[in-house]
Amino acid sequence: MGFDEDTGSPLFQRKSPVDLNTKIMIAAIISVTTVIFVLTLLHLYTRSVLSRQDHRRRTAILRLLLASAASSPTPKTGLHPSVVAALPASTFTTAEGNETVIECSVCLSVVQEGETVRTLPNCHHTFHAECIDKWFGGRSSCPIFRAEAAPRHPMLLTPEPRGRGAVSRGGDMDES
Numbered sequence: 097m098g099f100d101e102d103t104g105s106p107l108f109q110r111k112s113p114v115d116l117n118t119k120i121m122i123a124a125i126i127s128v129t130t131v132i133f134v135l136t137l138l139h140l141y142t143r144s145v146l147s148r149q150d151h152r153r154r155t156a157i158l159r160l161l162l163a164s165a166a167s168s169p170t171p172k173t174g175l176h177p178s179v180v181a182a183l184p185a186s187t188f189t190t191a192e193g194n195e196t197v198i199e200c201s202v203c204l205s206v207v208q209e210g211e212t213v214r215t216l217p218n219c220h221h222t223f224h225a226e227c228i229d230k231w232f233g234g235r236s237s238c239p240i241f242r243a244e245a246a247p248r249h250p251m252l253l254t255p256e257p258r259g260r261g262a263v264s265r266g267g268d269m270d271e272s
């Protein structure tokens with residue numbers, strides 16, 4: 097019993113400092129390496145996240161620029177189909193005291209009885225419904241007067257076209 101204790105403890109005391117030192121050394125090396133490894137990983141991670149955010153921001157800006165560029169060079173000048181459909185249409189008849197010959201300024205032919213016509217609400221010009229619908233596919237103003245064809249457009253309120261619009265002024269009287 098006593099022998100075991102005598103030889104056991106000095107052996108432990110002599111051995112353990114060496115063990116501890118190496119253990120400390122290994123632990124220190126491992127921890128330092130781990131810290132460096134973790135720091136490197138963190139650095140790489142933040143850098144990739146930042147660059148990804150930067151890339152995302154750049155693509156967002158690019159997309160905005162592309163969207164605005166795509167929308168601007170193709171301006172739709174024609175009237176919206178719903179606006180064209182809302183324009184008053186009627187069947188042309190000479191029976192309602194319509195003795196004046198109406199010439200469609202789009203196809204340059206006289207409107208015949210029974211043909212569907214549209215009369216623009218702003219200038220009261222009459223055209224074939226088929227012709228004026230095609231016309232408004234690319235334009236938004238009357239083929240004759242060049243006035244805006246959409247009803248009650250602020251263009252009407254400008255007193256400017258008095259000189260050139262003097263002839264058709266009578267038709268506009270009820271509007272103003």
Ligand SMILES: [Zn+2]
Pocket residue numbers: 200201202203204205223224227228
């Ligand atoms: Zn026509």
Ligand SMILES: [Zn+2]
Pocket residue numbers: 216219220221238239240241242243
């Ligand atoms: Zn007109």
